[in-house]
Amino acid sequence: MSTPGITRLDGRERRMPTRLTTDVVVVGSGPAGAAVAATVAAAGARCIVVEEGRWWQPAELHEDTLSAMADYYRDFGATVAMGPAPMPIVQGRAVGGTSLVNGAICWRLPRDVFDEWLTDPGLADAWDWPLIESLMDRVEQRLHIAPTDPAVAGPNNLLLGRGAEALGLEHRPINRNVVGCVGLGRCLQGCPEGHKLSMDHSYLLDAEAAGATILSSTTVQGVRLGDRAGGRRAVGVTARTAAGTTITVDARRAVVLAASAVHTPALLLRSGLADGPVGRHFMCHPGVSVAGRFAEPVRMWTGATQGHEVTGLRREGLKFEALGFGKAMVAARLPGAGSALAAEVAGIDHWANWGAAVRATGEGRVTVGRGGRAARPTVRFGLSALDVRRFRRGTAVLAHMMLAAGAESVRLGVHGWTQPVTDAAEVDRFAANGPLAARAYSTAATHLFGTARMGTDPATSVVRADLRHHSVEGLYVADSSVFPSNTGVNPQTSIIAVALRCGEHVIA
């Protein structure tokens, strides 16, 4: 039995096989898992959250990118999505999930995206816009989501605003889940002063306060199933601690998967639950970036990590953000190699880097190979022709904004277009004649969706509208795996909103 009063268990210290009993076990402590745990615990249900990563206290978080990516990014932030143009997938692996290392960007789910989801008419019985709005209101209140304070924005963000304004593009300070941000520029390494209200500083604390237990450094290997009249029922999970022993969790009421759109389907598949399109319809937001050199110092690693965005082209599937990186990542994105790179690194203070996130129409698939319950997932993903055209368009818009903001020169980062660009006419030539081959662009993918989508037809969806698995009683999926599509905007608020509702269904 779990012990009342003990809210944190550390898998690095658990060496003896253990059996725990609870009402609800939640797999994953990112935005979805944390929101479910807070909801069910507040309702009086006993809850255990199992998280593969460890707790990190703010003072322990690394300043340098190398150490951060090694210790609390999954696979060094480079899980490879295989395909014609392989790209890294960036995810966190820590208590709090990716919220520990994201840019704190918060967007409400756009109404037009929600309306797309309702093309499955059965979803409208469980979801309507006022409900989604009310859930997002709660998220915004809990996470103190507010526009970035210009006083801490820093040059990189302010320059983006200047460039967008000059071009007449709709732009704004980014809404972020921070309190008392002082512009340390370290969101992506985890805030060392706890100003970012990542899940370990918000919903997980709420869950703990209501009696939930967080079992960290422990990897769930499979969902345990029991028989019941007429079908199967999820009765718990088996897990392995970082210290190397097995933990069995019995869940009397529900098992909730919230392990991301890569690891939730992988867990289902490893558990023999291949019903429906599990693992299929993997979607994401791949991004491209452009670097610009300014006469004045920019020092991208100072100020709010991501504090300004351009929203005017969202309906074209493009969203633009200032990117605030540590020096290592800035250097890695500078042009050139050899002595040419060294020369650019010497002027690293003067570079800005902005990105375009693309609402990709391409889809992929998550599978698991051999290796039983320890098998790693494999992601395959291919960009569509439209996605690559959006890369080109996004790159051109970024370059125009850089020049309009006063950049001395811009580097497009596109194969075949590596020379410094100093005038808008050259950008226009790129926009018209730039490559339409995915391999010409350097990309990375964030925001993952769709691999256990919700719907009414078990042949085309994995969970029902109330997020219960179609064929296994007591099994829920709460993360962005259930989203019928990608969102075109940063999904943290939407994920938490949907997960709050999932928690309500679990305890109903």
Added chain:
Amino acid sequence: MLPWSEFETRWAVRLMAAVLPGLDPADARSALATYRRATDPFAEVGFRAAVWALWLVPLLSTGSTFGGLAPGRADALVQQWYSSRRYLLRQMVTVVKMVACFAHFGPATAPPGAFQGPP
């Protein structure tokens, strides 16, 4: 995954220093170990293959491995590779460049990140 041989590590360190001149070999070694411990197995295989390929490719044109090239020639070659029409070749240099930059600005050299105030 087979452990890396010492010669493979030396090759990698030498390539990293060629891609980012001025990189301290000790930082490169340390970062390489960290990267190998943490990264995706596919990515590690790719990095290892890149080290082998980039070390041996000059044999075809110069009769020498990368380690046998004069510094100026090695510098010219990595710049040429970085802009190569061959996707795999430029991707191999890109991944070496990434680890080299992480090493250069690694834990020993991370700058103070405090924001100094608005411009």
